[in-house]
Amino acid sequence: MLEAKGRFWDHAEFSKYIWVRKALPENTELVFLFANPSAPMPGAKRRKDGTKRSHAEWADSHNFRWFSEESIPNSWIDRGARETEEFKQRLELKEQE
Numbered sequence: 001m002l003e004a005k006g007r008f009w010d011h012a013e014f015s016k017y018i019w020v021r022k023a024l025p026e027n028t029e030l031v032f033l034f035a036n037p038s039a040p041m042p043g044a045k046r047r048k049d050g051t052k053r054s055h056a057e058w059a060d061s062h063n064f065r066w067f068s069e070e071s072i073p074n075s076w077i078d079r080g081a082r083e084t085e086e087f088k089q090r091l092e093l094k095e096q097e
Contacts, residue, residue: 001024001028001029001030001031002031002032002033002076003017003030003031003032003033004032004033004035005032005033005034005035005055006035006036007035007036007039007042007055008041008042008055008058009042010042010043011042011043014041014042014058017030017032017062017064018062021064029065030064031064031065031066031067032055032059032064032065032066032067033066033067033068033069033072034055034056034059034066034067034068035068035069036055036068037054037055037056037059037066037068038054038055038056039054039055040052040053040054040055041053041054041055041057041058069087069090070091070094
């Protein structure tokens with residue numbers, strides 16, 4: 001099961017996915033597609049190095065597999081979608097950030 005997330009908004013939202021995974025049938029995996037895996041988690045405290053825990057770090061720490069728009073395997077998506085001007089423009093914007 002692929003869950004596309006722009007971002008988590010609060011503790012209740014990201015905590016529910018741990019329970020969702022437990023309720024899934026044994027042969028079903030919950031995988032996240034993050035718009036911005038490096039976005040900070042809501043309520044995350046600033047570390048000594050100035051960073052905050054990211055969505056990707058949260059997923060890794062809870063053993064969820066995750067992808068970004070750029071890293072999702074081609075076999076999981078419509079390959080033609082990556083050839084559209086809209087996708088190319090979004091990639092350009094992300095590279096400029």
